Amino acid sequence: MKFLIKLNLEIKLRLLYFTVLAVVGFWIAPTWIIFLLVWLGISLFWSAFDRVKLLSPLQNQLYMASLYFYPLLGSVIKFVILGLKSDSVYFWVNRFEHAIWALALTIILLPAWAIIDLKTKSILGNFGLFIVILGVICLFGNMVEFVEFGLRLNWQLNHKYALYYPDTIFDMISNIVGASVGFVLVWWSRAGLTKNNQ
Helix, strand or coil: CCCHHHHHHHHHHHHHHHHHHHHHHHHHCCCHHHHHHHHEEEEHHHHHHCCCCCCCCHHHHHHHHHHHHHHHHHHHHHHHHHHHCCCHHHHHHHHHHHHHHHHHHHHHHHHHHHHHHHHHHHHHHHHHHHHHHHHHHHHHHHHHHHHHHHHHCCCCCCCCCCCCCCHHHHHHHHHHHHHHHHHHHHHHHHHHHHHHHC
């Protein structure tokens, strides 16, 4: 209890928000709780090491929107997917889910991009930063695909689909689209950071 008392109000509200989402998430899909914990962990890591201060005001707004809005949107998308009966509708909702996930992950990692940008701006440039962002987001996306494949392989209900898993390549393409849009937002929001540092 002493630890919780030392936390500021925003962190306490964040913990409450994610607790409510985790309870709802358990009802929607138990594996969604893992994602919520990772998302919360990333945000607490940035807060603990005070890395959010590296962001421009615009980047900070994007970061906070991704931190709070995406888990709620992702929960709604998961809920919608569970109720879908049409394969063609599932295909497009799943594409949207992956593109939005990649975009939100790019934004929640803004403090990392800010650190990389500050340390290597003269070396990487915009294209280099784009390649780094694309590589990291697609790596995370591929890890998620391996987890999904493993779950489908081990769950009795979905076992027959694990060997014929055509969804992966489309998910990875959606990750590329989301990471690319995320990079455009990172690049666009850097203008405020440059002005702040002058």
